[in-house]
Amino acid sequence: MPDTEKKQRPVTSVTDNEALEFHAMGRPGKLEINATKPMATQRDLSLAYSPGVAVPVKAIAADPATAYDYTTRGNMVAVISNGTAILGLGNLGALASKPVMEGKSVLFKRFADVDSIDLEVDTENVDEFINCVRFLGPSFGGINLEDIKAPDCFIIEQRLRELMDIPVFHDDQHGTAIIAAAGLINALELTGRDLKTTKLVCNGAGAAAIACVELIKAMGFAPENITLCDTKGVIYQGRTEGMNQWKSAHAVKTKARTLEEAMKGADVVFGLSQKGAFSEKMIRSMADRPVIFAMANPDPEITPEEVARIRDDAIMATGRSDYPNQVNNVLGFPYIFRGALDVRATTINDAMKIAAVQALANLAREDVPDDVVAAYQGNRPRFGAQYIIPVPFDPRLISAIPVAVAQAAIDSGVARKPISDMAAYARELSARRDPIASTLASLYERVRRRPKRVVFAEAEEEQVMRAAMSYANQELGTAILLGREDLIRQTAERAGIDLNRPGLEIVNARISTRVEAYTDYLYARLQRKGYLHRDAQRLIHNDRNHFAACMVALGDADGMVTGITRNYSTALEDVRRCIDMKPGHRVIGVSIALCRGRTVFVADTAVHDMPNAEELADIAVEAAGFARRMGYQPRVAMLAYSTFGHPSGERSERVREAVKILDKRRLDFEYDGEMAADVALNRKVMEQYPFCRLSGPANVLVMPAFHSASISTKMLQELGGSTVIGPILVGLDKAVQITSMGAKDSDIVNMAAIAAYTAGS
């Protein structure tokens, strides 16, 4: 495969089954509502509901602006659709649009901490739709219209903007236009073109297309250089079929009648239409160094692979997250609303949109600072054909875009609550985002760049098989399925998995040619520990963990994942018989707990039952090193039930001793203790101890013993709604990860990716 084509291949793909299982697992759908106030006691109820609730009611009645102080309004956006243009899938109805709308809601939360709810309105009647939405104003700080077909969407948005005093923003129009315009500015710069003379064809003349064309004309694009096409072909002056006033406004004088004719010699083409609308012939006929934005979702008008087969001089972008250059409104709507909400803007006007375009375009040209390299596929992206627009996981977006939008709202007089200290606002915005998702994304990306062979030791189990397939699908490397071939094939059939796909390899321990080598290796390690040669042989023959660990030890695999069928400590013992500790290190388990936008590393959650002071100090060092490798500045709290000596007791003494041991080592990370968990995690409580050496709440928690580590992480998971990844084994000489028994396929693939990642470091 040519290099250019390889570069363009999607880096992840998911199967239909995976997508359905993802949506169905646990509580169906993608979001739920949580209370932000305690609801435990009679008093709580009296405050939250009657009689207490009457007080804010009266306050809001007297002064409506106080709704922003006493209700969710100021941070709450409605994502509203009638499902008449769901992505590029067409009119599939309000109910079918719900997964996309839930998706937009969670993206609001994930990327910009905007709370949002999806509302699917079951009517295609424009007036009914407008009437439904116009009365919802008091509930929300903003309205994000989504996937409503043209031309209805133009009328709906226009009327609602007039009727409502909060921002109404049709994302498919303006979100798309903002991102496409930012990408276009950069693509023109890279290909040495001038906005005023560039020739652009836009296929599609609906919501997204009309808005894109309007915005780039407002930015200086010559109207006569833009040719719009729809299902009937070119929109030329005088055309009558399939027209409306929005299309007519962009009709041009031209002899071209078909898309194919229009695209001859074009510099730029926008696809905002449907899968497969661009043929290879059309792409071949474009000017040198063409700019191709094939933005239809989920499948573009032409794929990057197809373009790469035809020519190697194109700048190519799609709407998908699995190719380079994702021109998708996800880069816009969360941040644009963030900025608009924070200044309580009455609308999102052109000045705010253009500010967002500039901020986005500039961000892609800036040097990427070290602390965000992690979000860019593990190495430093540089402004160029493969990088014309920031990636959605860029942690700078959250401060750059809302600041620009908020400033433009203030300058253009639509901000009801101007911000005076923009630098402080930018800092506050950065603090709203937790880096873990970008860290995990970058971890996956790094593995993709250096794919690894990971052995899945329990491949006869269905969820392991699914995880292995996902590992291969995501192009993380080769998944080696260890087990009896007949059983593996049966499991694969049951799970609907095609074992002939690239990236899957079956190894049957019983007939492997490596049995002898592994047996000799294991015997050499165990002969002075009471094992006979035949004991070693039996372990290799009969036990998958020993076989897999020997594969890794002797370099036949880069990493290993196990744990589904055997308890953690047994699996660890199996592995330790075959693999040593890294010299100078200690083997520990670190769990990553993701909890309400915060990430904490908890150690030791796997190995040391009741660590002594020396061991606790080592655990702190290992855990801090791991947190750093994951992109965090470690702040380590040595936890106990007491804080700085009170109340005293033997168990806390051990932790105090560990801190003294750490004091004697020359360490390059912050640590302190002993302290209770609330002191470690709550800035206000920590302030009661002004001598505490931590500069902020801890992000690495060293537990006094295994039981407290295990109990607290499991409680976080079960009661606190946290996602817990791990325990991740740290300190082994080879890359082995052990999942918990009964782990889900998604947990297993995370562990396999972590094994692959550590195999490379």
Ligand SMILES: NC(=O)C1=CN([C@@H]2O[C@H](COP(=O)(O)OP(=O)(O)OC[C@H]3O[C@@H](n4cnc5c(N)ncnc54)[C@H](OP(=O)(O)O)[C@@H]3O)[C@@H](O)[C@H]2O)C=CC1
């Ligand atoms: N990457 C991104 O961020 C975004 C991408 N999009 C994508 O853009 C596309 C359009 O969405 P949207 O504008 O909301 O939908 P609309 O329904 O408003 O518009 C669709 C337009 O596409 C035209 N069209 C459909 N099929 C073809 C075809 N084969 N050739 C030429 N024109 C065609 C229609 O023509 P006619 O008028 O004749 O019916 C219509 O003008 C979708 O694929 C969507 O996923 C949308 C928003 C954001």
Ligand SMILES: CC(=O)C(=O)O
């Ligand atoms: C991305 C998006 O909003 C769409 O394709 O409709």
Ligand SMILES: [Mg+2]
């Ligand atoms: Mg959309």
